[in-house]
Amino acid sequence: MAKPGTEAAPDIDVENKLKEAFARGWQVIVWNDPINLMDYVVYVFKTVLKMDEAEASKHMWEVHQKGKSSVALETREKSEMLVHRLRGFGLNATMEQAR
């Protein structure tokens, strides 16, 4: 055990990197496709992402009109889980680190 006053200084670099990683996070992106129905996409957003009707509809329209929508910003693990669940419902979901 280190004597009082001789503890190792916190690794500022590691702390900064951790802060940066959490601040950047990972975006979950849903891409447009010709098959999934609009109401179905709204239902999946409500079920998986716990969005309310208005927010789910807003993202569904963004997917439809712009080709994609960023539907969540989470830690890597949470984003992975969301991608798995969205893909389980047949949506074309991917993730990328926020820039």
Place this chain on the structure above:
Amino acid sequence: MTTEQIDPENWRLTFPEHEAAFIINVLARLGRQYQEDPKEMSPGLRAFWDGNITKGTAANPKELGELADAQQLLVEARTELRSQRLNLVENWIQEYELAETRDPWQVEVSSAERDELIAMLNDRRLLLAFHIGVTESDMEKDPSHIPDEARRHAILEIDVLGHFILVMLGPQIHRP
């Protein structure tokens, strides 16, 4: 088909005889697709089932490594999903085979079971679309005007399954 919410967590689905037979036929085909060995799949179908964890370009080697790990986990999760859904398909078919009455065929399911049925019917739509290469404009056409018979049947099935999905979602659709 009609759908009725019995209580907050349970639903009753009622199918006329011909719709029940159609759904069971779809599930049987889906079951065969779920149990297809990935090694036997075409590269395109394999890619469809594996999925891509990202479309972006990793900015650094660490991010690249994390995405490679995440891709591997996605492939494993998708393999497991197919196995779970194969079991569900078998349960649905068994339920149908054991039913005393099939006209109409009535099934009581939990919300989770209903969600899985919806997702599986959507899997079938996506697989049909994958096999025939459906585009946005195909989906806007009147299927009866599509000259190629196999393509016309596939698009009709995609449409009909979409109808079933919307009926099941009916109570949850609140379009302004």
